[in-house]
Amino acid sequence: MAVLVFADHDNTTLKDGTHKTVTAALALSSDVDVLVAGKGAGDVAKAAAGIAGVRKVLHAESDALGQGLAEAISGLIVPLMAGYDALLTPATSLGKSFSPRVAANLDVAQITEVVEVVDGSTFVRPIYAGNALETVQSSDAKKVITVRATNFKAAAEGGSATIETIDAGPGAGKTAFVDQQIVKSARPDLTAAKIVVSGGRAMGSAEEFQRVIDPLADKLGAAVGASRAAVDAGYAPNDYQVGQTGKVVAPDLYVAIGISGAIQHLAGMKDSKVIVAINKDGDAPIFQVADLGLVADYKTAVPELMDALTAAGK
Amino acid sequence: MKVLVPVKRVIDYNVKVRVKADQTGVDLANVKMAMNPFCEIAVEEAVRQKEKGTATEVVAVSIGPVQAQETLRTALAMGADRAILIQTDQDLEPLAVAKVLAAIVAEEAPDVVIMGKQAIDGDNNATGQMLSALLGWPQAAFASELVLAAGSAKVTREIDGGLQTVEVALPAVITADLRLNEPRYASLPNIMKAKKKPLDVKELSALGVDTVPRLKVLKVAEPPKRTGGVKVGSAAEIVSNLKSNGVI
Numbered sequence: 438m439a440v441l442v443f444a445d446h447d448n449t450t451l452k453d454g455t456h457k458t459v460t461a462a463l464a465l466s467s468d469v470d471v472l473v474a475g476k477g478a479g480d481v482a483k484a485a486a487g488i489a490g491v492r493k494v495l496h497a498e499s500d501a502l503g504q505g506l507a508e509a510i511s512g513l514i515v516p517l518m519a520g521y522d523a524l525l526t527p528a529t530s531l532g533k534s535f536s537p538r539v540a541a542n543l544d545v546a547q548i549t550e551v552v553e554v555v556d557g558s559t560f561v562r563p564i565y566a567g568n569a570l571e572t573v574q575s576s577d578a579k580k581v582i583t584v585r586a587t588n589f590k591a592a593a594e595g596g597s598a599t600i601e602t603i604d605a606g607p608g609a610g611k612t613a614f615v616d617q618q619i620v621k622s623a624r625p626d627l628t629a630a631k632i633v634v635s636g637g638r639a640m641g642s643a644e645e646f647q648r649v650i651d652p653l654a655d656k657l658g659a660a661v662g663a664s665r666a667a668v669d670a671g672y673a674p675n676d677y678q679v680g681q682t683g684k685v686v687a688p689d690l691y692v693a694i695g696i697s698g699a700i701q702h703l704a705g706m707k708d709s710k711v712i713v714a715i716n717k718d719g720d721a722p723i724f725q726v727a728d729l730g731l732v733a734d735y736k737t738a739v740p741e742l743m744d745a746l747t748a749a750g751k
Numbered sequence: 752m753k754v755l756v757p758v759k760r761v762i763d764y765n766v767k768v769r770v771k772a773d774q775t776g777v778d779l780a781n782v783k784m785a786m787n788p789f790c791e792i793a794v795e796e797a798v799r800q801k802e803k804g805t806a807t808e809v810v811a812v813s814i815g816p817v818q819a820q821e822t823l824r825t826a827l828a829m830g831a832d833r834a835i836l837i838q839t840d841q842d843l844e845p846l847a848v849a850k851v852l853a854a855i856v857a858e859e860a861p862d863v864v865i866m867g868k869q870a871i872d873g874d875n876n877a878t879g880q881m882l883s884a885l886l887g888w889p890q891a892a893f894a895s896e897l898v899l900a901a902g903s904a905k906v907t908r909e910i911d912g913g914l915q916t917v918e919v920a921l922p923a924v925i926t927a928d929l930r931l932n933e934p935r936y937a938s939l940p941n942i943m944k945a946k947k948k949p950l951d952v953k954e955l956s957a958l959g960v961d962t963v964p965r966l967k968v969l970k971v972a973e974p975p976k977r978t979g980g981v982k983v984g985s986a987a988e989i990v991s992n993l994k995s996n997g998v999i
Contacts, residue, residue: 530911534892537877541884546965549875568768572970611889611920619913690998711998728980729989741986749990
């Protein structure tokens, strides 16, 4: 059995989700190849070749691949699957956009957001926003799987796989790239950060959100997240959203400031190792999942937290 | 321009889901059902396109049990012109749904299919992309803005870390993300009017589509419960606790 892993990257840097997806792939087979599809992504291919356990890196280059157009990526992968028994893709927005196309073209099911590999055909995945876990057994000859990367450990560095340049495939067909706006941030990526500081609707305004949450995040070297309520109210941009309808995170430390803990938010962060919650409502559901809870107004508690961190040498 | 909008009947998003004691699935008995929220956004978008004059006809389609007629009536009350129910009691996987929708597209010949990016029961986020692949049409998944023109659509999409704009040639499949719009509540007069709009019912078996499941559900379990920890009295206690446990 041979497995192809789709590399998550931004054409410059290989993302951690790739290492985690390789771990899931190695649970299926020892023959794991990584596909780097991009534009000017030579460094990414080199980084992928350095992941321990990877047999070979396939590297394809074109504008449409670099732009992440689903038709171009699925068009590249479908013929490659003649040589593989499974395709594993990190469940990013990009992965979610092209992986089902590959499955449909191969006439197989997609197994979405796998959190556990039981055996070569049996997988566990969340349904109903993580309120239930479904164990499914696939009868398809080839498996097309997206992986919830936060549930797997990152594969180590230290590999020395060969890099093979391959043809870029048929292109994006009737879809044309117009432009894109990527939010630039000096902070770590939300889904890969070791610490996340999130703010909720209690902030009351975008200015207050930035005044309170940003300095605390910077002090901890953390990524900034937000509840859907805060995003809907316009206090934080949409890509900050942690939850069922936003990003799923599982950092070592999750700090929830002024977040009540709606089910949809909990679905996105309950796998964090340590959860700290500050909320003035002692009955807020966030305290049912928090390891450390402080019932207090964030307006006084966050400055105290900043001072205590300074005193602790942070 | 004709718009086809597939809609799904799911557990109402406000209902707390309970796993059955025998772990065969989720308890759906006597539970409030409603239109999948992302499907509502898709219906709203199609109706707005009609109100703008870019779309001329909005056809809603659902695949499901006889009760899915209620979901279709909701779509009609929001402004869809007519509805089709492909009736079955079988629970279809996304690939099978995409194949059934492809058969309906062949009959209806829409210029664009607008559908939700994901159903909140199975959370697969796959059917729209699969439909697009089966039809050989372009796709624009996770749309937050849609501008329809003759022969093409300009779509702003939610991507990792920001937004991307693409132009797709029509016909195409577009899947709706949360920010595309805020769906309206149907007014009482429109709910009354919807009862008189045409709703065709066809048996799934009549379509001759392969809907055999590819996945066997072995078990549906509750996720491990996270137990709350301690409440502390001050911010300093948080820091000392995190520090002594090596978290920071």
